[in-house]
Amino acid sequence: MSDHPLYEDLSTRRLTWLRFKRHKLALMSGGFLIFIYLIAIFCEFFAPYEPNWRNPKAIFAPPQEFHFFEANGNFQFRPFVYGYTLRINPETWVREYTEDTSQKHPIYFFSKGQKYQFWNLFTARHHFITTAKGQYLHIFGTDKLGRDIFSRIVYGARISLSLGLIGVVLTLVLGVLIGGLAGYLGGRTDNLIQRLIEVLQSIPTLPLWMALSAAVPVHWSPLGVYFSIIVILSFIQWTGLARVVRGRFLALREEDFVIAARLLGASQLRIITRHLLPSFMSHIITTATLAIPGMILAETALSFLGVGLRAPVVSWGVLLQQAQNFQVIVLTPWLLIPGIFVILVVIAFNLLGDGLRDAADPYGGHQL
Amino acid sequence: MTTRNLLEVTNLSVKFPLLKRGLLSKQVGEFTAVDQVSFEVQRGSVLGIVGESGSGKTTLVRAILRAIEPSSGSVLFQGNDGAVDLCQLTHKQLMPLRTQMQMIFQDPFASLNPRMKVADIIAEPLVIHHPEQHLQHRQQVIKMLERVGLEADSLHRFPHAFSGGQRQRIGIARALILNPSLVICDEAVSALDVSVQAQVLNLLADLQEEMNLTYIFVAHDLNVVHHFCERALVMYRGAVVESGPVDQIFTSPQHDYTKLLLSAIPSLDPDIKLAPLDRNSLDLG
Numbered sequence: 001m002s003d004h005p006l007y008e009d010l011s012t013r014r015l016t017w018l019r020f021k022r023h024k025l026a027l028m029s030g031g032f033l034i035f036i037y038l039i040a041i042f043c044e045f046f047a048p049y050e051p052n053w054r055n056p057k058a059i060f061a062p063p064q065e066f067h068f069f070e071a072n073g074n075f076q077f078r079p080f081v082y083g084y085t086l087r088i089n090p091e092t093w094v095r096e097y098t099e100d101t102s103q104k105h106p107i108y109f110f111s112k113g114q115k116y117q118f119w120n121l122f123t124a125r126h127h128f129i130t131t132a133k134g135q136y137l138h139i140f141g142t143d144k145l146g147r148d149i150f151s152r153i154v155y156g157a158r159i160s161l162s163l164g165l166i167g168v169v170l171t172l173v174l175g176v177l178i179g180g181l182a183g184y185l186g187g188r189t190d191n192l193i194q195r196l197i198e199v200l201q202s203i204p205t206l207p208l209w210m211a212l213s214a215a216v217p218v219h220w221s222p223l224g225v226y227f228s229i230i231v232i233l234s235f236i237q238w239t240g241l242a243r244v245v246r247g248r249f250l251a252l253r254e255e256d257f258v259i260a261a262r263l264l265g266a267s268q269l270r271i272i273t274r275h276l277l278p279s280f281m282s283h284i285i286t287t288a289t290l291a292i293p294g295m296i297l298a299e300t301a302l303s304f305l306g307v308g309l310r311a312p313v314v315s316w317g318v319l320l321q322q323a324q325n326f327q328v329i330v331l332t333p334w335l336l337i338p339g340i341f342v343i344l345v346v347i348a349f350n351l352l353g354d355g356l357r358d359a360a361d362p363y364g365g366h367q368l
Numbered sequence: 369m370t371t372r373n374l375l376e377v378t379n380l381s382v383k384f385p386l387l388k389r390g391l392l393s394k395q396v397g398e399f400t401a402v403d404q405v406s407f408e409v410q411r412g413s414v415l416g417i418v419g420e421s422g423s424g425k426t427t428l429v430r431a432i433l434r435a436i437e438p439s440s441g442s443v444l445f446q447g448n449d450g451a452v453d454l455c456q457l458t459h460k461q462l463m464p465l466r467t468q469m470q471m472i473f474q475d476p477f478a479s480l481n482p483r484m485k486v487a488d489i490i491a492e493p494l495v496i497h498h499p500e501q502h503l504q505h506r507q508q509v510i511k512m513l514e515r516v517g518l519e520a521d522s523l524h525r526f527p528h529a530f531s532g533g534q535r536q537r538i539g540i541a542r543a544l545i546l547n548p549s550l551v552i553c554d555e556a557v558s559a560l561d562v563s564v565q566a567q568v569l570n571l572l573a574d575l576q577e578e579m580n581l582t583y584i585f586v587a588h589d590l591n592v593v594h595h596f597c598e599r600a601l602v603m604y605r606g607a608v609v610e611s612g613p614v615d616q617i618f619t620s621p622q623h624d625y626t627k628l629l630l631s632a633i634p635s636l637d638p639d640i641k642l643a644p645l646d647r648n649s650l651d652l653g
Contacts (some may be wrong), residue, residue, distance in 0.1 A: 256479035259435055260542075264493045265466035278483045 016282065019359040029348035035344065043115045045152035046128045048137055051314045053114065055146040057137050058084055060332050061097050063141040071101040077128020080106040081137055094331060105135035141334035143322055153313050153338050159315035160296055162346070163230055167295040168280040168288050170234040175241025176284065182242065182270075183249025190246070197239040205236050209298065213307045222313040229308055233298050237291060244287055248280040255279075282360030290353035291345035299340050316342050373630045374550055374582045374602075375409040375432070380441030380455075381576075382424075382431045401427040403606040406439070411446070411549070414576070414583040416597030416614065418590060418629065420442060421533035425586045426474075429552045434462060445469065445550070459569070467497050472544035474555035480527040483492065486513075486538055487523040512541045514581040515578075516571060530631055533564035544575060557592060590633050594618055602626045603653065624650035626636045 016298070021027060039046045055061075062079040083103030087096045113130030140149040148320055182193040212232045216225055252258055252275075261271050296316075302308030303317025311318055320340040322328070328335050358367045382402040385395045400584065402424045409415045413625040417425050426609055431438040434454060444453040447468055454462065473479035480489055482565045484594075510520055516537040527535055542572060543551055553572065555563040568590065587593050593600055593614065600617055602610040602625065621627045624645075632644040 175467040254471050256475055259430075260471070260473060260479050260539075261481075261492070263433055263435055263466065264542075265463045265473050265496050266492070267496075270496070274484075275481055279481075 008211075012184045016359045022356035022357055023358060025130070026345060026349050026359075029351040031353070032061045032348050033345070033352060036157060036341075036348075037161060039154060040161045042160045043154045044124070045126065047148075047154040048127050049114055049148045049151040050116060051152045051155040051322055052147060052312060053151075054150065055138070055142060056087070057086075058136065058138060058142045059146045060095055060144055061142045061146070063331075063334050064138050065099070067109070070104070076154050078106050080104050083135070086346070094320060098138075103135075105131045105137060107137060133212070140337045141332070142338065143332075143335060147336060149319075151318055153316070153341055157227070157315045157341070158317050159309065159313060160299060160317070160342075163226065163299050163315070164292040167230045167233050167237070167299075168292050169229060171241055171291060171295075172284065172288055173328075174238035175236060176245050178238065179242030180249055181217055183246035183253070188213040193246075197242060200236060200239050206301070208236065209233070210305065210307050213302055222309070225309060226313065229299060229302065229303045233295055237294065241284075241287055241291065245280070248283060249276065251280055252276050257329060261358055282356070286353055286357040286360055289349060293349040296349075297346060306348065313326075341347030373408045373444075374411040375446070376442075376444040377408070377432065377585075378406050378433075378442045378444070380405045380428070380431060380443060381438060381439045401606050402431060402438075402606040403456075403619055405601075405603075405608050406441075407601055407608065407611060409550075409584060410584055411582055412580060413599065414585055416593035417584065417603060418588060418593050418604035419588045420629070423603040425588075426554055427606075428552055428603070429471070429584060429586055433552065434459070435471075448549075458488060467493070467546040468548050468550040468570055469550040469552070470546065472536070472539050472543050472551065472553045472556040475559055476539055477527075477559075477647060479539055480535060484526075485523065486515060486518075486525055486527065489527070489538060490541045490545055493542060497546060497607050508545060509541075512545045515575070516541045516544075532560050535569060536564075536568055540568075540571065540575070543557075544579065544581075546571045547579065548581070550582050550584070552586070554586045555588070556585070558587060558589060558631055565592070565599035572596075589649065590618075590629060597640075602629065614646075623650050628652075639651050 049055075061084055064084075066079045066081060068077075069075055069078055080103055082099040083101040083105060084097040087098070088094070089096050108130055109128060110126060111130060112125040112309070113127040115123055115125050129137070138148050138150065140153065142148055145150075178193060181189040209232055213229060214234070216228045216232075258271060258275050261275050266274070298315035299308055299315065300320065303310075303315055303318045306321065307316055309315045316338045320336075320342075322336045323339070380402060382401065383398045383400050386397040386399055388394050405428055407415070411579045415581060417428065419425050427436060432443050432454065434457075438455055440457065444451050445454050445465065445468075447465055450540045454465070457465070469652055483494075487506075490509045491505045491513060494508060500504075511524070513520060513522060518537055518541070522530070522534075522538075527538065530538065536559075540556075541650070549638070556572070557568050562569060572583070573596070576583060583597075585593065585597055597614050599612065600614045601608050602617065602623065604623075604625045610617060610621065610626045617626060618630065621630055627651055628645045628647065632642070634642050
């Protein structure tokens with residue numbers, strides 16, 4: 001009793017957290033997302049190689065297996081991989097790689113490897129995982145130019161995941177501002193905004209995105225393209241959020257406690273910031289969380305179709321471009337691995353959003 | 369205006385436009401929710417307003433406080449600085465007057481912000497009108513809590529931790545902390561259990577004496593009005609059909625609608641069958 005404060009005494013935030021904690025899947029998803037965003041932030045450190053570094057000894061090479069036992073059965077605490085021997089099949093001309101047990105490449109953690117510019121601030125050499133000079137490590141294999149897929153996924157995470165976040169922030173700003181305006185002013189403004197949203201929502205999104213991104217000049221820098229893609233994606237996505245915000249505003253405006261505040265003489269600003277916003281903040285956070293995977297998927301789709309981000313920028317969609325033909329599925333299925341990451345992140349965001357929504361719902365049951 | 373009257377309402381009407389739904393909505397008519405209502409309230413008295421659901425009671429009192437914009441009429445309020453017509457003021461000009469008139473709401477669950485602590489809810493009027501005295505706010509809130517019969521440890525709790533009666537006490541504390549002269553109780557007890565109703569009514573009566581309050585008491589329960597009010601208005605379809613001292617309304621109702629309302633009060637004697645008058649046989653106007 002003394003350790004556990006009464007249910008009645010808990011703040012909304014604390015209640016939300018207690019309810020959220022019960023949602024094991026959402027909790028795990030949250031953990032996973034934090035983990036993968038950390039990797040994206042420190043991608044130079046986590047990736048063993050630069051995204052555009054080529055290993056001429058391994059073109060279309062399959063993932064290497066981790067070993068603890070040498071060929072003669074000796075156990076070794078430090079994991080290692082074997083180098084490849086290449087044989088071109090004289091009948092099919094397919095490159096066939098086999099493990100060469102004479103080439104042992106031990107794996108080192110937190111040690112020196114390729115030089116890189118960390119956040120463009122300073123030069124560093126330490127990697128989370130690397131091999132000795134002259135040896136190589138391809139956890140997820142390599143692509144047609146011999147670039148390391150694992151490193152490229154790690155670098156791509158930075159682009160794909162940050163694009164989702166920045167895009168949702170932009171969507172939020174647009175949605176809350178326009179939706180709030182419609183809900184608060186009502187009348188003609190509301191009518192006009194509602195019709196605009198209907199028009200925007202009735203245009204098929206994919207052709208519109210493609211048309212808009214085709215209009216982005218080819219000579220723009222990768223950064224310019226990156227931001228223009230964000231703007232294009234948010235341009236469509238804000239409509240859903242604006243609807244939600246407008247609905248909440250309209251509903252809350254007539255709540256007794258809001259009228260009470262007005263009768264107390266509270267200013268408009270005070271009513272909005274103290275009474276309206278706190279009441280649907282949780283709602284907005286949930287909607288935003290559920291909108292991030294949409295952003296990531298849209299970027300992936302655009303880049304996959306070749307109208308989104310373009311090489312040399314590395315995003316998950318750009319990586320998947322290489323998996324556009326069916327040969328890949330038969331001969332080099334590891335090129336599809338970036339897709340697994342897209343799926344994992346999208347599922348995690350959806351589960352997290354579900355958990356947040358249930359937790360933020362004050363009528364979602366009182367049992368803790 | 370005589371200074372004995374705290375409030376004089378003259379020909380107050382509230383009309384809502386009826387809009388045709390469609391791409392370009394256009395006004396096709398008007399709905400008169402409050403129709404030419406006039407009455408006065410003496411300082412220190414309790415005026416009851418009764419009527420069935422939808423008769424315009426709530427709209428009327430909300431229009432007096434300008435929570436809903438009245439269409440025509442005047443509301444003369446005898447403020448601390450002389451009489452003013454509330455209908456003529458801008459919302460900014462109304463601000464300082466809000467300290468002198470307050471409202472207690474019907475639904476004790478909806479009228480308190482679920483995300484604010486009791487201390488913040490009750491202190492909000494002080495924060496809005498006397499931000500410079502913020503050091504005294506805590507003291508005033510604790511005093512007010514005591515006055516409405518709540519424990520001081522309620523301060524750090526949220527509204528969901530309280531029962532209906534306790535929440536209504538919080539609403540009363542919030543309404544009274546600025547020391548208003550006019551308090552409008554919009555069905556303040558009708559959402560409560562009967563036993564709790566009695567407690568809250570007694571509290572309101574005690575506070576009236578202590579703080580020299582004037583009440584406008586909206587209710588649909590005639591017994592409560594009989595017990596609590598000195599004068600009463602009977603409203604039907606937005607208009608006042610009868611008004612006068614409560615005893616007179618109860619003993620010799622003039623209007624058929626009042627008779628209908630009175631015939632619908634259940635008796636305490638279970639052997640007496642409830643026999644409401646037949647609506648169709650009455651001349652309700």
